[in-house]
Amino acid sequence: xxxxxxxxxxxxxxILSAIFLSVIRSSTGSASAESVGKTANTIRLLxxxxxxxxxAALLYITLRPWPHALPPSDDAITVTVIGSQWSFEVDTExxxxxxxxVFALTSTDVNHGVGLYDENYVLLNQAQSMPGYTxxxxxxxxxxxxxxxxxxxxxxxxxxxxAGELTVTSSTASAELGRK
Amino acid sequence: xxxxxxxxxxxxxxxxxxxxxxxFVLLMLFGLLMRASxxxxxPVDPALFYQLMTAHGIGMVGTCGFAGAGIMWYFARQYVPxxxxxxxxxxxxxxxxxxxxxxxxxxxxxAAAWTFLYPLPAQSGGVWDVNAAVVYLVGLLLVGVxxxxxxxxxxxxxxxxxxxxxxxxxxxxxxxxxxxxxxxxIVATTVVTIVNTIALVPGAAIILIxxxxxxxxxxxIDALLAKNMIFFFxxxxxxxxxxxxxxxxxxxxxxxxxxxxKTTRWFALAWNAxxxxxxxxxxxxxxxxxxxxxxxxxxxxxxxxxxxxPILIVTTVGLLSNIYGAKVRWDLPLALLTLGVFGWAAxxxxxxxxxxxxxxxxxxxxxxxxxxFHFYLLLGLVPMAFGFMLWVTKTKQADALDGLSKxxxxxxxxxxxxxxxxxxxxxxxxxxxxxxxxxxxxQGVDAxxxxxxxxxxxxxxxxxxxxxxxxxxxxxxxxxxx
Numbered sequence: 001x002x003x004x005x006x007x008x009x010x011x012x013x014x015i016l017s018a019i020f021l022s023v024i025r026s027s028t029g030s031a032s033a034e035s036v037g038k039t040a041n042t043i044r045l046l047x048x049x050x051x052x053x054x055x056a057a058l059l060y061i062t063l064r065p066w067p068h069a070l071p072p073s074d075d076a077i078t079v080t081v082i083g084s085q086w087s088f089e090v091d092t093e094x095x096x097x098x099x100x101x102v103f104a105l106t107s108t109d110v111n112h113g114v115g116l117y118d119e120n121y122v123l124l125n126q127a128q129s130m131p132g133y134t135x136x137x138x139x140x141x142x143x144x145x146x147x148x149x150x151x152x153x154x155x156x157x158x159x160x161x162x163a164g165e166l167t168v169t170s171s172t173a174s175a176e177l178g179r180k
Numbered sequence: 181x182x183x184x185x186x187x188x189x190x191x192x193x194x195x196x197x198x199x200x201x202x203x204f205v206l207l208m209l210f211g212l213l214m215r216a217s218x219x220x221x222x223p224v225d226p227a228l229f230y231q232l233m234t235a236h237g238i239g240m241v242g243t244c245g246f247a248g249a250g251i252m253w254y255f256a257r258q259y260v261p262x263x264x265x266x267x268x269x270x271x272x273x274x275x276x277x278x279x280x281x282x283x284x285x286x287x288x289x290x291a292a293a294w295t296f297l298y299p300l301p302a303q304s305g306g307v308w309d310v311n312a313a314v315v316y317l318v319g320l321l322l323v324g325v326x327x328x329x330x331x332x333x334x335x336x337x338x339x340x341x342x343x344x345x346x347x348x349x350x351x352x353x354x355x356x357x358x359x360x361x362x363x364x365x366i367v368a369t370t371v372v373t374i375v376n377t378i379a380l381v382p383g384a385a386i387i388l389i390x391x392x393x394x395x396x397x398x399x400x401i402d403a404l405l406a407k408n409m410i411f412f413f414x415x416x417x418x419x420x421x422x423x424x425x426x427x428x429x430x431x432x433x434x435x436x437x438x439x440x441x442k443t444t445r446w447f448a449l450a451w452n453a454x455x456x457x458x459x460x461x462x463x464x465x466x467x468x469x470x471x472x473x474x475x476x477x478x479x480x481x482x483x484x485x486x487x488x489x490p491i492l493i494v495t496t497v498g499l500l501s502n503i504y505g506a507k508v509r510w511d512l513p514l515a516l517l518t519l520g521v522f523g524w525a526a527x528x529x530x531x532x533x534x535x536x537x538x539x540x541x542x543x544x545x546x547x548x549x550x551x552x553f554h555f556y557l558l559l560g561l562v563p564m565a566f567g568f569m570l571w572v573t574k575t576k577q578a579d580a581l582d583g584l585s586k587x588x589x590x591x592x593x594x595x596x597x598x599x600x601x602x603x604x605x606x607x608x609x610x611x612x613x614x615x616x617x618x619x620x621x622x623q624g625v626d627a628x629x630x631x632x633x634x635x636x637x638x639x640x641x642x643x644x645x646x647x648x649x650x651x652x653x654x655x656x657x658x659x660x661x662x
Binding site: 001 | 227230291293295297299303304305307402403404439470474477482485486489497504505506509522525526529537538539542544545546604605608609610612615617621
């Protein structure tokens with residue numbers, strides 16, 4: 001996702017830059033204002049309708065399924081994370097792979113954000129942790145390891161030090177542990 | 181539309197632009213320090229880092245609005261009977277607010293970021309006193325009141341001279357194709373006056389509530405409602421700042437090309453649509469507040485996409501068609517204005533992408549966010565402001581873009597693109613925003629960003645010096661193309 005987002009942006013900005021540079025190169029020459037105006041009207045019209053059609057398609061594709069959807073509670077394990085300046089209290093230390101984990105976030109003081117990071121510090125999902133509310137997001141781990149919860153909403157002096165940890169074990173190991 | 185026979189002096193906006201240019205450069209230096217600190221190149225204590233961050237954020241947002249107001253007022257006074265005294269009152273009150281804000285940050289240690297998310301101002305974790313929060317918020321309130329007074333005078337002048345809001349918004353052109361439309365400056369000014377006046381009300385309300393909360397902690401407000409109010413106000417305000425600055429493009433570019441920029445039906449449609457679009461888009465800041473009603477989050481995604489396009493398309497296509505084949509003789513002001521439209525248009529791309537909820541889940545509050553807004557501020561609004569400043573003080577016939585001005589223009593372009601793309605690359609690498617200290621694996625990109633920031637500061641300083649040196653000059657092409 002991250003790389004795609006970056007490359008799409010790079011390509012679109014390059015296209016826009018090429019359009020600007022091409023027009024700027026032509027700006028010192030001579031062209032009839034009337035004919036330029038007619039072309040501009042056509043471009044304007046195509047841009048408006050093109051943007052609308054593309055936008056409708058984008059909306060349909062990106063909102064189905066609903067990005068904040070949660071799994072049925074019977075299938076999921078809930079991990080509660082409570083933020084306070086400047087630490088996270090996580091009620092579960094270990095969760096298995098392959099099972100939906102619902103992170104339930106709240107705060108005792110100010111707004112915080114909980115970003116779920118993998119071992120390479122890649123952001124996997126997030127939601128806000130705020131006083132008076134419980135925000136939830138879901139993530140299903142497919143690899144065991146030590147994952148991190150980092151604060152993603154500025155909350156004061158210790159913001160950058162506000163972190164928690166979560167150990168993810170393979171579901172096979174967890175099942176064996178359960179049998180023992 | 182006829183211009184006014186007599187109009188107020190332009191000294192007010194010239195002073196405002198001088199102050200804005202100075203503050204832009206100073207705050208760019210703060211940005212440079214923060215990036216150098218994140219890169220591990222210089223030691224900056226986290227407490228000072230967050231003070232610099234707060235000053236950089238509120239200072240840039242406020243100064244973008246301040247500079248935008250200077251540009252808008254400079255041109256609007258040519259068409260509508262605005263009051264000179266009100267503009268000076270706006271400037272004075274704004275500066276008093278700035279002094280209080282700076283005192284709260286650098287003398288009293290306030291560092292709740294420019295967004296002052298409730299209840300952080302009053303709950304600092306023991307870092308700053310509630311008095312610091314009160315002084316900051318009172319300063320911010322004065323800045324808001326200053327803008328409100330300016331817009332009320334502007335609104336009154338528009339109503340008096342245009343015969344109603346409908347005429348000022350070019351409704352006859354929009355709905356019945358009338359060719360008797362107000363100039364683009366008036367349409368844009370009217371839109372900005374409407375949306376910012378509306379936005380300033382909840383903005384002032386949440387500031388007042390935060391002040392009372394700081395003094396009387398038992399008096400509180402729902403944190404989610406507070407967040408809605410802050411982002412509604414903040415989003416509209418910074419967008420309106422860009423809309424005000426764009427007026428420089430509408431007014432100045434035609435004087436170089438000889439092709440008038442008229443209020444067409446498309447133009448009227450785009451700007452009228454913006455009144456609605458810009459006010460409903462703010463919920464894209466709340467995508468990760470999952471408890472928000474789903475329809476509001478969907479609205480945020482829909483309007484995030486839609487709000488960028490109308491005036492962006494009419495402005496970008498309008499600019500490009502205005503300069504295409506127009507035998508343009510490029511100089512620094514025109515180059516900066518064109519860069520400003522490019523930066524604004526390009527910045528919308530990463531912004532719209534981040535406005536998709538599923539993307540936002542892995543990009544929100546990473547460096548991607550400063551990446552996109554620096555695109556349309558550092559490479560958009562700020563060059564528009566400097567372009568206006570260098571045009572307004574230009575005493576000679578257009579001299580070509582060459583020598584030092586060419587070098588420093590391209591230094592600004594390269595530096596700005598470097599700053600923006602290093603932010604975006606950081607965002608794509610999941611680097612959190614607003615962190616005083618960075619992990620070693622993030623610091624390489626920070627170091628590159630620091631170098632590009634130096635280029636930006638040097639070039640901006642050159643633009644400012646050119647403006648100050650030519651302060652008393654008059655634009656050589658003062659008459660618009662008819």
